[in-house]
Amino acid sequence: MISIIFLILASICNSVMDVCSFHYSTSIFSKLNPKFWDSTISWKNKYVDWDGGDKRRRKWIFGLFNYPVQLTDSFHLFKTLMIIFICISISVFDCDLLSIISSKEIRTITIIGIYGTSWNVIFSAFYNYIFVIKKSSKQ
Numbered sequence: 001m002i003s004i005i006f007l008i009l010a011s012i013c014n015s016v017m018d019v020c021s022f023h024y025s026t027s028i029f030s031k032l033n034p035k036f037w038d039s040t041i042s043w044k045n046k047y048v049d050w051d052g053g054d055k056r057r058r059k060w061i062f063g064l065f066n067y068p069v070q071l072t073d074s075f076h077l078f079k080t081l082m083i084i085f086i087c088i089s090i091s092v093f094d095c096d097l098l099s100i101i102s103s104k105e106i107r108t109i110t111i112i113g114i115y116g117t118s119w120n121v122i123f124s125a126f127y128n129y130i131f132v133i134k135k136s137s138k139q
Contacts, residue, residue, distance in 0.1 A: 042073030
């Protein structure tokens, strides 16, 4: 059961990534700092002196290594979290929960069905409804 919770968290992170990339202006994130949340401009955060040209220099920490892109904008932060949650989901998965199903093939199909359905239902709910600003009916 813990495994599916982490898969659901990964799905929510994926919906944040897509909403910020494709529907930022009509999402709840549009009320937050666009330099971090709006994917059309936030990707520039990993560069020093962004000027619109090809002179892109990565930000450095103490001159030793590149600033972690995972901390520069919402898309990369939530992509990193999504990958972490998927890895945790896999690592804590317990196949014994479905040991009542004797056929390995049917058990595998059942797991794929449960996890795939969970991912799609949660992603769709957050992408299409929860992260969307409700439009006023008085227009």
